[in-house]
Amino acid sequence: MPSFAKKTDSKSEIEQVRMADTFESGSAGEVLESLKQEARGRAKAILQNELPEFIRHISDLLKQAEDDEASPLWKGHLESGAFKEKNVHLTAPPRVAQDGQDHFSSNGIQQQQEGSDACTCASNCNKSPGLKESSIPLGRCWQHSPPSNAVCNRLMDLLQGEGQKGLALALVLQRWLRLEVPTIEDAFVLTAGGNFGVGVQSQAMAHIKQFWSTTNNIRRYGEDNYYPSRAKLETTWCEYPNIENFAAAIATLDRNFAAGARIELETLISQSLYMLNVLQNNWAKVHDPKNKGDNEKANVLY
Numbered sequence: 001m002p003s004f005a006k007k008t009d010s011k012s013e014i015e016q017v018r019m020a021d022t023f024e025s026g027s028a029g030e031v032l033e034s035l036k037q038e039a040r041g042r043a044k045a046i047l048q049n050e051l052p053e054f055i056r057h058i059s060d061l062l063k064q065a066e067d068d069e070a071s072p073l074w075k076g077h078l079e080s081g082a083f084k085e086k087n088v089h090l091t092a093p094p095r096v097a098q099d100g101q102d103h104f105s106s107n108g109i110q111q112q113q114e115g116s117d118a119c120t121c122a123s124n125c126n127k128s129p130g131l132k133e134s135s136i137p138l139g140r141c142w143q144h145s146p147p148s149n150a151v152c153n154r155l156m157d158l159l160q161g162e163g164q165k166g167l168a169l170a171l172v173l174q175r176w177l178r179l180e181v182p183t184i185e186d187a188f189v190l191t192a193g194g195n196f197g198v199g200v201q202s203q204a205m206a207h208i209k210q211f212w213s214t215t216n217n218i219r220r221y222g223e224d225n226y227y228p229s230r231a232k233l234e235t236t237w238c239e240y241p242n243i244e245n246f247a248a249a250i251a252t253l254d255r256n257f258a259a260g261a262r263i264e265l266e267t268l269i270s271q272s273l274y275m276l277n278v279l280q281n282n283w284a285k286v287h288d289p290k291n292k293g294d295n296e297k298a299n300v301l302y
Helices: 028-064 075-079 150-180 184-192 197-220 226-239 245-281 283-287
Strands: none
Touching: 028 150, 028 245, 075 245, 150 197, 150 226, 150 245, 150 283, 197 245, 197 283, 226 245, 245 283
8 A cells, every 4th residue: 555654855854934033134124223213313304394494485485475576476467468368369480481481472371282271371470479350360370379378387387396395395204104103013002902192193194195195286286287278278279260269268277277376385384284283282192102201191182
């Protein structure tokens, strides 16, 4: 009969890999501790100085813009310039052929090849700041375009710059607080025992994530919506240049973007202050969820 007995390895037993000692040696612990201390130092500097200064800076931008016409946040821009429908026009650059001759016939109308849908606007469109009623193109007008709104462009630069600053602060605070979370076993004991230090940390992290989301939205504000929407209106207007409502649509879009930018910055101030207030009022539980400090204050969520 065949034998079912376990065969023995006559040479040597296979060495078993032990996982219990994975973190007893190696550089994992050293890297974690080093980055944890670095994150603590950065977080302390942010919460003590950089975040309050950032909030004050955004608030000052909005206050100064009330009377500063040079600021892209000045409300008066909405009542003048490219924000007014009457100032939004299709414009065309001078077009000169390779032989140095212009593309206009003796009667002032741009020459058009048979079967072509090229622009047939009058020659004075190259000299005037915008198309007049007498020079509205009769066909597709791909050589024309409405100029961009210079104030909105400056405003976009401002939003992206401030959004990037806030986003950098939020990312550092997220890393720091994640490294402060205690072990899962301790967290379970703390929560089950009525000491909700870990719960306070979770709520603090939620506020930091909201701050991150707000700053990221400001950084991308307009990039995902304003510019694509305006470009679509401009392209369609060039295709159908005799439709007057495109000027009003573009002016309205510009005003909505400028007004919305102020709202986004106001929201950033509110969210930043709320986060800072929660962290300060519950600091004992945020940085010490195991409650080694003041027991009476640490058990209260403000």
